[in-house]
Amino acid sequence: MEISFYLPTQVRMGRNIVERSAQALAGFGKRAMLVTGRSSAVKCGAQADVTAILEKNGQTWVVFDQVMSNPTVDCVYAGAELARREGADFLIAIGGGSPMDAAKAIALLARQEIAPGDLFKGEFTGDVLPMVHIPTTAGTGSEVTQYAILTNDAAQTKTSLSGPMLFSDLALLDGKYMMGLSHRTTVNTAVDALSHVVEGMLSVKANPTTDLLAADAIRRITGNYQGLLSDTLTVEQRDELLYASMLGGAVIAQTGTTAVHSMGYSLTYFWGTDHGRANGLLMAEFAQVLLQRGYDKTREVLRLMGMDSPAAFRTWLDALLGERETITDAEVEKFSSIAIQAKNIANCPVVLTKEELAGVYRKSFGLA
Numbered sequence: 001m002e003i004s005f006y007l008p009t010q011v012r013m014g015r016n017i018v019e020r021s022a023q024a025l026a027g028f029g030k031r032a033m034l035v036t037g038r039s040s041a042v043k044c045g046a047q048a049d050v051t052a053i054l055e056k057n058g059q060t061w062v063v064f065d066q067v068m069s070n071p072t073v074d075c076v077y078a079g080a081e082l083a084r085r086e087g088a089d090f091l092i093a094i095g096g097g098s099p100m101d102a103a104k105a106i107a108l109l110a111r112q113e114i115a116p117g118d119l120f121k122g123e124f125t126g127d128v129l130p131m132v133h134i135p136t137t138a139g140t141g142s143e144v145t146q147y148a149i150l151t152n153d154a155a156q157t158k159t160s161l162s163g164p165m166l167f168s169d170l171a172l173l174d175g176k177y178m179m180g181l182s183h184r185t186t187v188n189t190a191v192d193a194l195s196h197v198v199e200g201m202l203s204v205k206a207n208p209t210t211d212l213l214a215a216d217a218i219r220r221i222t223g224n225y226q227g228l229l230s231d232t233l234t235v236e237q238r239d240e241l242l243y244a245s246m247l248g249g250a251v252i253a254q255t256g257t258t259a260v261h262s263m264g265y266s267l268t269y270f271w272g273t274d275h276g277r278a279n280g281l282l283m284a285e286f287a288q289v290l291l292q293r294g295y296d297k298t299r300e301v302l303r304l305m306g307m308d309s310p311a312a313f314r315t316w317l318d319a320l321l322g323e324r325e326t327i328t329d330a331e332v333e334k335f336s337s338i339a340i341q342a343k344n345i346a347n348c349p350v351v352l353t354k355e356e357l358a359g360v361y362r363k364s365f366g367l368a
């Protein structure tokens with residue numbers, strides 16, 4: 001048996017956990033920079049909870065609220081510049097995957113001189129600003145991963161920076177911040193979390209520990225299917241999805257993601273498709289191609305979801321995702337050429353060809 005498992009983030013979950021973490025936050029530094037999107041951190045109440053604690057602790061703060069969906073390289077350099085100028089000695093990311101990922105890149109760039117052209121080259125080591133992550137969606141699991149995924153215009157896709165010091169120091173999880181999420185965001189982020197655990201189980205780097213976590217997360221996500229469909233999730237069910245999403249992060253921190261993520265990035269880069277939705281559109285056909293190639297563990301994953309075939313998985317996803325986009329032959333060619341070069345393709349348990357990736361795109365969008 002071979003096991004490798006590393007997760008240095010302290011995870012604290014519970015109702016009002018931010019208010020209950022005053023002491024933990026006090027140790028981080030004198031001046032925080034809050035890294036957020038334009039409005040979500042304020043709207044869900046998390047930002048007010050954080051600043052109330054900082055004030056009580058005698059800590060000051062500055063807000064960088066310029067993180068857009070699928071953050072750009074320019075955005076993280078601007079954040080790092082503000083952190084330096086303001087003398088921030090730690091970061092608090094509040095938001096979904098975009099602010100949480102941007103904060104990791106900002107933590108790195110605030111402490112190290114890295115040219116934009118070198119940002120996507122290899123793993124990083126060395127000093128970063130200390131980080132606290134507070135997710136306000138239940139999907140990315142970024143609060144417990146070492147990845148920061150940014151828009152990479154040179155390669156026309158999204159690319160991850162990674163390194164062991166990009167793990168957050170403290171993750172604070174409270175499902176109450178998700179009660180105001182739109183139905184679409186709730187669904188898309190839950191599908192992203194599901195893709196992490198499905199891909200995690202179907203990665204060459206999967207091991208018994210990651211499978212244990214993935215299976216539990218699969219059970220919790222599929223167990224909340226009716227609430228997801230009808231948009232009637234209670235705060236306890238939100239907690240369960242948030243917990244599953246964190247487990248998904250813990251899994252992909254070890255296993256990486258696979259072809260679903262590689263292929264989904266093109267849908268996001270070229271069409272603007274939400275990340276979780278992009279994965280959901282491709283996941284069932286990915287399972288199908290793995291089965292065709294004789295990778296039997298795929299059946300175990302389907303069985304954990306209560307499904308007997310990739311077709312049943314597709315029906316399950318369709319009810320959540322609604323009508324699918326259309327794709328052209330030229331797009332299939334372009335997207336599969338880009339995806340085959342992605343680094344996470346190597347995590348697939350069978351070596352997929354560009355033609356097989358093209359087949360997944362075609363079947364996912366009904367192109368014969």
Ligand SMILES: [Fe+2]
Pocket residue numbers: 140192195196261275
């Ligand atoms: Fe993802």
